[in-house]
Amino acid sequence: MEHVKDSKTGSSGSPIQLTANYFRILSRPQWVLYQYHVDYKPPMESRRLRSALLFQHEEALGSARSFDGALLFLPHRLHSKETVLHSETRNGEKVQITVTLTNELPPTSPVCIQFYNIIFRRILRILNMQQIGRNYYNPDYAFNIPQHKLTIWPGYTTAILHYEHSIMLSIDVSHRVLRSETVLDFMGSLRQQCGNQRFPEICAKELIGLIVLTKYNNKTYRIDDIAWDHSPNNTFKRGDSDISFKNYYKSVGVSHSTQVLLVSHVKRLGPAGAPPPGPAMLIPELCYLTGLTDKMRADFTIMKDLSGHTKLTPEQREERLNKFVMNIQKDADAQAELDKWGLNFDKMLLNLNGRVLPAEKIFQGSRSWAKEMRGMSLISSPPLDNWIIFHTRRNGNEAQSLLQTLQKVSGPLGIHIKRPIMVQYEDQQESLLRSLQQNVGPQMQMVVVVLPNNRKDKYDSVKKYLCVDCPVSSQCVISRTLSRPHTLMTVATKIAMQMVCKMGGELWSVEIPLKHLMIVGIDCYHDTTAGKRSIGALVASLNQSMSRWFSKCVLQHKGQEIMDGLKMALSAALRDYLKFNNCLPSRIIVYRDGVGDGQLHSVVNYEVTQIMDSINLSFIIIVVVVKKRISSRFFARIEGNTTNPPPGTVIDSDVTRPEWYDFYIVSQAVRVGSVSPTHYNVVYDTSGLKPDHMQRLTYKLCHMYYNWQVVNFLYLEPNVLLDDLLFYL
Known part of the structure; x- marks a missing residue:
C-alpha cells in the first residue's frame, strides 16, 4: 500500500481535543531486557524444581527476574555471557545450571x-x-x-x-x-x-x-x-x-x-x-x-x-x-x-487530536432530512395488496391497533396498504404452525405474526416455516410492544419500513461519489452452545445507492473463522450485479468482520486470494477488517464537561498501530453510558484512495442500515450488520 507509506492520516473535518483510555509506559533511558537460556545438568523435569534451584542464586541474578522454566529475563546484564551456577536438591543431588545470554531485547x-x-x-x-x-x-x-x-x-x-x-x-x-x-x-x-x-x-x-x-x-x-x-x-x-x-x-x-x-x-x-x-x-x-x-x-x-x-x-x-x-x-x-x-x-490519560467529519445528507424521496422523516415519502415502496396478520384471541385489540396505526403512517411514507386477512390462532406453538400452513401460500406478499411473548422456540418455528418450508416475507412483533399507546406511532413506522425493505423497497440513500462500486460484507458465526457447524455469510451491494443487496450463506467446519466458500459466493454476487447493472463493478470494497489480530495474515493470504480468483485483474480491491468489540474509549471535553465524542469523530493517530493502516470512527451517539468506537484496519488496497476518502466513505455507509432511523443510532456498515442478521435465519 504505497499510497499511504508517507501518511495514513486524513485532514477533512473539524479538529476536536480528545482523551483516550491509554497510559504511556515510562522506562529509564536505554532500557533493555536481557534474555537468557537456562540449562540443567542433569536435566530436571519439574518446572517448580527448576525455578527453586535457580532462585537459590538471588545474589548473582538479582531480585528482579522472570523465569518460565527455560528462558530467564533480567533487567540487567550478568558479568559473563555464560554464567555457571551450582545448586543442590533436598535429596543432596548436585545440579549444574548454565545461564547463557541469547538476546538483548529493545x-x-x-x-x-x-x-x-x-x-x-x-x-x-x-x-x-x-x-x-x-x-x-x-x-x-x-x-x-x-x-x-x-x-x-x-x-x-x-x-x-x-x-x-x-x-x-x-x-x-x-x-x-x-x-x-x-x-x-x-x-x-x-x-x-x-x-x-x-x-x-x-x-x-x-x-x-x-x-x-x-x-x-x-x-x-x-x-x-x-x-x-x-x-x-x-x-x-x-x-x-x-x-x-x-x-x-x-x-x-x-x-x-x-x-x-x-x-x-x-x-x-x-x-x-x-x-x-x-x-x-x-x-x-x-x-x-x-x-x-x-x-x-x-x-x-x-x-x-x-x-x-x-x-x-x-x-x-x-x-x-x-x-x-x-x-x-x-x-x-x-x-x-x-x-x-x-x-x-x-x-495522566492520553491526550490526542481527532476530527469530526461533516454531517451527511440523507436523501428520502425528493428531499433530504437530518432527523424527522415520518412525513416524507420513501424512495420506492411496492404496494402491499395481499398480506395477513396472525394474532391470539387475547391479543386481538393489539393487532387491530397495529393495523389502524400502520394505515395512518403508511400514507405520508408513500406506502399503499390494502386491508389484510386477520387470522386468530390458539396460544400454542402447534396451533400457530397449523394456522400458517393452512393460510399462507407462495402468492402471499407479507405475513405479520403478533406473538404473545418473546419465547424463542415459537419465534424460531415461525421463521423456519416462512423462510424454509414456505418462503414468504414475514414480520414478528411482540404484543407487549403494541400495548403502549404513546409509542405505537413510532413502533408502527418502524414496522412499516421493515416490511417495505423485506418486499424489496428502498427507504433512503446517501450520496456515494464512487461509481461502479460494490460493497461486500463477510462474517462467520459459531454456535458454540449447540456444537453445530459454523456458518460463513456474504452480502454484496447491487446498486449505486447501496439499497439493494445480494446475500449467501456457506456451511463451514465447527469453529472455523476463515471463509472457505468465498470464491463461489462472490462469483454469484458478481453475476447478480451484472444482471442488475448490465456491467461489472470496477471497485470492490470488502468489510470483513470478526477477525482477530492473529488471523490478519490468513485473511490476506487465503481470503484475498479467493477474491482475486473470482475476478479479473482490472478490478480495484480494498479489504478492511472491522472490529466492534474493542476496549478503546474516547472522551471529549466540551464546555468544561467530559462527554462522549459526537458522531462522525475519526481518530487516526497516536492509538493506531505503526505496522497497520487503521483508524477509529465514532459513528453513533448514546443516551446512557460511554460510546463504543469501531476499529477499521485496511489490510489490502490497490485503489490508491486517500485516507480521507476511505474514512468518509466508511462513515457514509454507516447511515445505510435501515433498522435505525436517525444518525443517533448508527453503528456499523449495513453489510456487516446484514451478515449478523443472516446467521439467525
Missing part, C-alpha cells in the same frame, strides 16, 4: 511487549485482584443486587502494545455478573418445574454451554456435558492413591452426596511424556452461574438495575481509570515491583 520487540503484560498481571495480583477468564476483577468492591440474586464484580480489561509513537497500556472498565445461586440450586428448581421424566433432557439443554465460576479457586469453566452416572462419592487418582471428590473438597464442604457431576473439557497439560489428563469434573454445589439468561435480559427491571452499576458515563469511566493508576502508584509493593524493572506508568 522495548518495542514482540517478546518485550509480551513481558510487559506478564509484569502488569503481577501488579494486578499484588493489588489482590482475581483473574476470571482473561480479565482481572476485585471481589472486595462487589456490588450486590439481592432482589435479583445477582452480584457484580468490577474489574479491568488490560493490554500493553506498541502504538504509533510509544508503548502504552490500554485499560477499560469491565464487569463480571455472577448469580447468587449455585448450579445445584438451579437444577433443583428446574426439576420442580418440569418433573423427573423430562428433567435430564431439559437440564442438559439449559446447562450445556454455560460458564460457571468455582469460588474456591476463582476459575471459570464451560459446561460441556453432565455425568449422570457420577456423584461426589466417585473416586479419581491423586498421586498413587484414589480419593473421592467429596473428600478432595472436604475443606470447602460437599453436603449432597447424590448430586451428579458436571464435565468441562478444559485444555490442561500433564507431565512430560504422560498421556493428557481427562476433563475436569465439577460439583454443581460448588459452581456458581455467571452471566444473564435470555429471560433476565428481557426483564426491563433487572437490566435497569444492572445498568446503574455497569453503564458508566464518560466522566465516571475516566475517574475510575485515573483512580486505578493512582492506586498502583500508591501501593508500595506494586511500585517496588515496577521499580525493580525500571518501569512506570504516566499519571
Whole structure:
C-alpha cells in the first residue's frame, strides 16, 4: 500500500481535543531486557524444581527476574555471557545450571511487549485482584443486587502494545455478573418445574454451554456435558492413591452426596511424556452461574438495575481509570515491583487530536432530512395488496391497533396498504404452525405474526416455516410492544419500513461519489452452545445507492473463522450485479468482520486470494477488517464537561498501530453510558484512495442500515450488520 507509506492520516473535518483510555509506559533511558537460556545438568523435569534451584542464586541474578522454566529475563546484564551456577536438591543431588545470554531485547520487540503484560498481571495480583477468564476483577468492591440474586464484580480489561509513537497500556472498565445461586440450586428448581421424566433432557439443554465460576479457586469453566452416572462419592487418582471428590473438597464442604457431576473439557497439560489428563469434573454445589439468561435480559427491571452499576458515563469511566493508576502508584509493593524493572506508568490519560467529519445528507424521496422523516415519502415502496396478520384471541385489540396505526403512517411514507386477512390462532406453538400452513401460500406478499411473548422456540418455528418450508416475507412483533399507546406511532413506522425493505423497497440513500462500486460484507458465526457447524455469510451491494443487496450463506467446519466458500459466493454476487447493472463493478470494497489480530495474515493470504480468483485483474480491491468489540474509549471535553465524542469523530493517530493502516470512527451517539468506537484496519488496497476518502466513505455507509432511523443510532456498515442478521435465519 504505497499510497499511504508517507501518511495514513486524513485532514477533512473539524479538529476536536480528545482523551483516550491509554497510559504511556515510562522506562529509564536505554532500557533493555536481557534474555537468557537456562540449562540443567542433569536435566530436571519439574518446572517448580527448576525455578527453586535457580532462585537459590538471588545474589548473582538479582531480585528482579522472570523465569518460565527455560528462558530467564533480567533487567540487567550478568558479568559473563555464560554464567555457571551450582545448586543442590533436598535429596543432596548436585545440579549444574548454565545461564547463557541469547538476546538483548529493545522495548518495542514482540517478546518485550509480551513481558510487559506478564509484569502488569503481577501488579494486578499484588493489588489482590482475581483473574476470571482473561480479565482481572476485585471481589472486595462487589456490588450486590439481592432482589435479583445477582452480584457484580468490577474489574479491568488490560493490554500493553506498541502504538504509533510509544508503548502504552490500554485499560477499560469491565464487569463480571455472577448469580447468587449455585448450579445445584438451579437444577433443583428446574426439576420442580418440569418433573423427573423430562428433567435430564431439559437440564442438559439449559446447562450445556454455560460458564460457571468455582469460588474456591476463582476459575471459570464451560459446561460441556453432565455425568449422570457420577456423584461426589466417585473416586479419581491423586498421586498413587484414589480419593473421592467429596473428600478432595472436604475443606470447602460437599453436603449432597447424590448430586451428579458436571464435565468441562478444559485444555490442561500433564507431565512430560504422560498421556493428557481427562476433563475436569465439577460439583454443581460448588459452581456458581455467571452471566444473564435470555429471560433476565428481557426483564426491563433487572437490566435497569444492572445498568446503574455497569453503564458508566464518560466522566465516571475516566475517574475510575485515573483512580486505578493512582492506586498502583500508591501501593508500595506494586511500585517496588515496577521499580525493580525500571518501569512506570504516566499519571495522566492520553491526550490526542481527532476530527469530526461533516454531517451527511440523507436523501428520502425528493428531499433530504437530518432527523424527522415520518412525513416524507420513501424512495420506492411496492404496494402491499395481499398480506395477513396472525394474532391470539387475547391479543386481538393489539393487532387491530397495529393495523389502524400502520394505515395512518403508511400514507405520508408513500406506502399503499390494502386491508389484510386477520387470522386468530390458539396460544400454542402447534396451533400457530397449523394456522400458517393452512393460510399462507407462495402468492402471499407479507405475513405479520403478533406473538404473545418473546419465547424463542415459537419465534424460531415461525421463521423456519416462512423462510424454509414456505418462503414468504414475514414480520414478528411482540404484543407487549403494541400495548403502549404513546409509542405505537413510532413502533408502527418502524414496522412499516421493515416490511417495505423485506418486499424489496428502498427507504433512503446517501450520496456515494464512487461509481461502479460494490460493497461486500463477510462474517462467520459459531454456535458454540449447540456444537453445530459454523456458518460463513456474504452480502454484496447491487446498486449505486447501496439499497439493494445480494446475500449467501456457506456451511463451514465447527469453529472455523476463515471463509472457505468465498470464491463461489462472490462469483454469484458478481453475476447478480451484472444482471442488475448490465456491467461489472470496477471497485470492490470488502468489510470483513470478526477477525482477530492473529488471523490478519490468513485473511490476506487465503481470503484475498479467493477474491482475486473470482475476478479479473482490472478490478480495484480494498479489504478492511472491522472490529466492534474493542476496549478503546474516547472522551471529549466540551464546555468544561467530559462527554462522549459526537458522531462522525475519526481518530487516526497516536492509538493506531505503526505496522497497520487503521483508524477509529465514532459513528453513533448514546443516551446512557460511554460510546463504543469501531476499529477499521485496511489490510489490502490497490485503489490508491486517500485516507480521507476511505474514512468518509466508511462513515457514509454507516447511515445505510435501515433498522435505525436517525444518525443517533448508527453503528456499523449495513453489510456487516446484514451478515449478523443472516446467521439467525
